[in-house]
Amino acid sequence: MPKIQFINPTEVRKPGEVNFQPIPVNKYQKTVKDERGNFTDDELKRIYHDMVVIREFETMLNLIKTTGEYSGVPYNHPGPAHLSIGQESAAVGMAYTLTVEDFIFGSHRSHGEILAKGLSAIAKLSDAELTQIMDTFFDGSTVEVVKKGFSGSVKELARRFLIYGTLAEIFARETGFNKGLGGSMHAFFTPFGVYPNNAIVGGSGDIAVGAALFKKVNRKPGLVVANIGDASMACGPVWEGLSFAAMDQFNELWEGDMKGGLPVIFNIMNNQYGMGGQTCGETMGYGIAARIGAGVNPDQMHAERVDGYNPLAVIDAYKRKRKIIEEKRGPVLLDVLTYRFSGHSPSDASSYRSKEEVEAWQEQDCILGYAKQLVDAGVSTDSELEAIWADVKSLMVDMLKLSINDEVSPRMDMDKYPNLIGDMMFSNQPADSLGTATPDVNHPMEENFRVQQIAKKERFAFDKDGKPFSKMKQYQLRDGIFEAIVDRYYKDSTLVAYGEENRDWGGAFAVYRGLTEALPYHRLFNSPISEASIVGTAIGYAMCGGRVIPEIMYCDFLGRCGDEVFNQLPKWQAMSGNVLKMPVVMRVSVGSKYGAQHSQDWTSLVAHIPGLKVCFPVTPYDAKGLMNSALQGTDPVIYFESQRIYEIGEQFHKDGVPEGYYEIPFGEPDVKRAGKDITILTVGATLYRALDAAKLLEEKYGMSAEVIDARSLVPFNYEPVIESVKKTGHIIISGDANSRGSFLNEFARNIAELAFDYLDAPPVVVGSRNWITPAYELEDSFFPQPSWFLDAIHEKIVPLKDYIPGQNFTNLEQIRRAKLGV
Numbered sequence: 001m002p003k004i005q006f007i008n009p010t011e012v013r014k015p016g017e018v019n020f021q022p023i024p025v026n027k028y029q030k031t032v033k034d035e036r037g038n039f040t041d042d043e044l045k046r047i048y049h050d051m052v053v054i055r056e057f058e059t060m061l062n063l064i065k066t067t068g069e070y071s072g073v074p075y076n077h078p079g080p081a082h083l084s085i086g087q088e089s090a091a092v093g094m095a096y097t098l099t100v101e102d103f104i105f106g107s108h109r110s111h112g113e114i115l116a117k118g119l120s121a122i123a124k125l126s127d128a129e130l131t132q133i134m135d136t137f138f139d140g141s142t143v144e145v146v147k148k149g150f151s152g153s154v155k156e157l158a159r160r161f162l163i164y165g166t167l168a169e170i171f172a173r174e175t176g177f178n179k180g181l182g183g184s185m186h187a188f189f190t191p192f193g194v195y196p197n198n199a200i201v202g203g204s205g206d207i208a209v210g211a212a213l214f215k216k217v218n219r220k221p222g223l224v225v226a227n228i229g230d231a232s233m234a235c236g237p238v239w240e241g242l243s244f245a246a247m248d249q250f251n252e253l254w255e256g257d258m259k260g261g262l263p264v265i266f267n268i269m270n271n272q273y274g275m276g277g278q279t280c281g282e283t284m285g286y287g288i289a290a291r292i293g294a295g296v297n298p299d300q301m302h303a304e305r306v307d308g309y310n311p312l313a314v315i316d317a318y319k320r321k322r323k324i325i326e327e328k329r330g331p332v333l334l335d336v337l338t339y340r341f342s343g344h345s346p347s348d349a350s351s352y353r354s355k356e357e358v359e360a361w362q363e364q365d366c367i368l369g370y371a372k373q374l375v376d377a378g379v380s381t382d383s384e385l386e387a388i389w390a391d392v393k394s395l396m397v398d399m400l401k402l403s404i405n406d407e408v409s410p411r412m413d414m415d416k417y418p419n420l421i422g423d424m425m426f427s428n429q430p431a432d433s434l435g436t437a438t439p440d441v442n443h444p445m446e447e448n449f450r451v452q453q454i455a456k457k458e459r460f461a462f463d464k465d466g467k468p469f470s471k472m473k474q475y476q477l478r479d480g481i482f483e484a485i486v487d488r489y490y491k492d493s494t495l496v497a498y499g500e501e502n503r504d505w506g507g508a509f510a511v512y513r514g515l516t517e518a519l520p521y522h523r524l525f526n527s528p529i530s531e532a533s534i535v536g537t538a539i540g541y542a543m544c545g546g547r548v549i550p551e552i553m554y555c556d557f558l559g560r561c562g563d564e565v566f567n568q569l570p571k572w573q574a575m576s577g578n579v580l581k582m583p584v585v586m587r588v589s590v591g592s593k594y595g596a597q598h599s600q601d602w603t604s605l606v607a608h609i610p611g612l613k614v615c616f617p618v619t620p621y622d623a624k625g626l627m628n629s630a631l632q633g634t635d636p637v638i639y640f641e642s643q644r645i646y647e648i649g650e651q652f653h654k655d656g657v658p659e660g661y662y663e664i665p666f667g668e669p670d671v672k673r674a675g676k677d678i679t680i681l682t683v684g685a686t687l688y689r690a691l692d693a694a695k696l697l698e699e700k701y702g703m704s705a706e707v708i709d710a711r712s713l714v715p716f717n718y719e720p721v722i723e724s725v726k727k728t729g730h731i732i733i734s735g736d737a738n739s740r741g742s743f744l745n746e747f748a749r750n751i752a753e754l755a756f757d758y759l760d761a762p763p764v765v766v767g768s769r770n771w772i773t774p775a776y777e778l779e780d781s782f783f784p785q786p787s788w789f790l791d792a793i794h795e796k797i798v799p800l801k802d803y804i805p806g807q808n809f810t811n812l813e814q815i816r817r818a819k820l821g822v
């Protein structure tokens with residue numbers, strides 16, 4: 001526990017200074033001749049071959065984009081192609097020593113990295129392993145295309161498979177590595193250790209760290225490389241990934257075989273440009289990118305710059321850095337100097353750099369320079385190298401022809417199967433556990449003090465006379481969440497949870513109290529204050545096969561992990577062609593009392609994004625059942641909780657919250673109060689105010705309200721709501737989100753369409769005002785109150801006798817507010 005780490009004021013207040021070690025720059029200067037003893041001639045020639053494959057692949061794409069043909073084969077590719085011509089030695093050097101268990105992540109410009117890592121994997125895998133991979137990937141449908149009429153070796157077939165699979169993906173063919181749903185900027189192939197590439201630059205900066213966390217926690221072999229552009233070193237997720245990767249706790253608090261640094265290498269593909277911005281001298285201030293490591297931790301991330309124009313220099317660096325990783329002294333940062341001759345994209349006129357500069361780098365072309373060394377050292381001859389290039393070229397022509405042939409490489413048939421992509425958005429594949437190991441725990445579950453405490457609680461809020469038990473005695477909403485999570489911890493060895501104050505504090509709202517005692521550090525820990533990396537690492541962890549619960553302390557902090565929640569978490573299952581699953585249950589607490597930046601209900605923001613399941617349970621029974629469903633699934637779930645009601649007991653499920661395991665399916669709204677005159681559909685904790693309103697309506701106006709708790713936003717089954725409206729003819733939709741643009745309106749629109757014939761008045765939305773959330777003392781004028789329901793009914797649905805409304809729900813006022821934008 002951190003409290004054993006005594007912070008001694010006498011020690012920390014002593015004067016002194018911080019010293020830095022020199023950062024090596026391009027120290028490796030050896031040539032092929034110098035390295036002959038360390039490589040076979042075949043290995044040295046393979047380095048050349050792999051660089052040529054990338055060069056020719058990219059040249060082909062460049063010609064297709066700029067001239068519409070390659071070697072007489074015409075093709076129009078309207079999509080992106082960010083090429084790395086000039087950078088081949090950096091990619092091959094990075095991948096050459098990596099094993100199949102080592103994973104790489106990259107960016108929009110990663111074709112070269114895919115090919116380099118793929119070729120490296122092919123060299124290392126046996127024929128049997130390669131055959132197995134190719135024959136089982138998409139049931140052999142990709143290899144089928146390149147097998148036809150081919151009689152070469154398995155390794156040659158695998159090379160065809162790699163080039164074809166990548167190219168077909170770029171051209172959006174169903175036989176591509178991701179069924180054509182990823183494309184040029186996202187393509188990857190996990191059986192060769194190539195993990196997602198990311199069109200959101202810097203996006204891999206935290207995701208790759210999560211993959212390294214997965215390897216460490218689940219005792220998997222291999223290291224993880226995050227390939228990041230030099231300009232993307234400015235991106236928030238990269239810095240947050242660095243902070244997460246360098247946490248002291250890996251060394252100071254994690255125990256046994258878990259002690260030690262994360263196996264991750266941040267590999268800066270430093271081509272010295274963003275799109276048109278020069279990173280050194282213009283857009284960044286690091287001068288030499290390797291300097292970044294010096295500020296991160298005392299090891300300075302073992303950072304150095306290597307001359308990425310020399311593949312041997314990069315290979316040498318990787319051999320040395322692997323040792324550091326194996327000694328558990330990661331993370332590592334490498335600044336791999338390179339240069340792209342190609343523009344940012346083929347349409348780029350390179351107006352931001354001089355012709356002289358490009359020519360000067362072309363003169364030192366990494367492939368030509370290396371070829372000369374091979375010949376000078378007597379490893380190869382010019383004609384042998386020419387033959388390699390000619391062979392690669394003819395391979396490219398063949399693979400191009402196959403990949404653009406609509407018969408053998410069709411696109412997904414959206415005419416015949418219009419729901420194909422829809423069917424791929426969620427995996428909907430339940431799994432008790434994603435691991436086979438025995439879960440690491442500190443004691444049997446029954447010995448846990450919280451489990452014992454909960455066992456003594458009343459699982460229904462009221463006694464037999466209808467009197468509520470004391471707060472302490474009631475089984476609370478937070479207990480429901482806890483029970484589901486602790487149960488899964490003892491079932492699934494891969495499950496980890498982390499976020500701010502998750503451990504000794506017991507979670508910011510005491511949901512995790514007791515878990516600190518039950519679990520070792522590596523399964524429950526405090527993260528840095530770094531929402532992007534909390535979610536980003538969870539994504540990386542999940543895409544490698546682990547289950548994870550990242551926590552965002554306040555809903556308002558969603559903006560800090562916007563890219564992760566909006567662009568990464570929801571997309572990778574479909575964008576991978578369903579190769580990946582995303583078992584992430586993201587807990588998000590919706591606040592109150594803390595004003596404008598801590599009290600917003602942003603359920604609508606995430607419900608808007610395709611690919612996320614969204615729920616907001618507000619009773620202990622629902623909280624446990626929905627958390628069980630979330631944790632049993634393999635889809636990303638945003639699980640909202642309300643800080644107003646962590647202590648609330650179970651008031652609806654008369655038998656009390658079951659002690660054993662049960663699930664509540666996503667998408668099923670629940671009638672919390674039966675009625676016949678009006679339906680109130682609520683999202684979140686507004687339920688309780690709606691129930692108060694229902695009581696008032698009954699008592700004062702004899703109106704019987706049916707109150708339905710939405711429980712989930714995505715997916716959502718409208719049928720029970722329509723059934724209710726058939727009976728009542730009226731509906732109010734209410735929640736704590738500010739009403740403009742909220743999901744409440746989505747409900748209203750759908751209900752208006754689906755239940756039009758049964759409605760006597762249009763659906764009415766009662767949300768919060770379109771203001772900042774004010775101080776606690778003023779909240780009643782901002783969030784829907786019980787009286788607001790009556791106000792709305794009186795004005796919009798049916799006049800209530802002698803009623804004087806408090807809030808103004810008239811059409812005139814609605815128009816006035818809209819005009820003002822408030």
Ligand SMILES: Cc1ncc(C[n+]2csc(CCOP(=O)(O)OP(=O)(O)O)c2C)c(N)n1
Binds near residue numbers: 271344
């Ligand atoms: C978050 C984000 N911002 C901006 C872009 C547009 N963009 C695409 S590539 C690029 C430059 C990236 O430079 P660098 O990281 O050095 O990689 P390089 O293109 O040089 O390989 C930019 C700004 C983007 N894709 N994502």
Ligand SMILES: [Mg+2]
Binds near residue numbers: 231
């Ligand atoms: Mg760059």
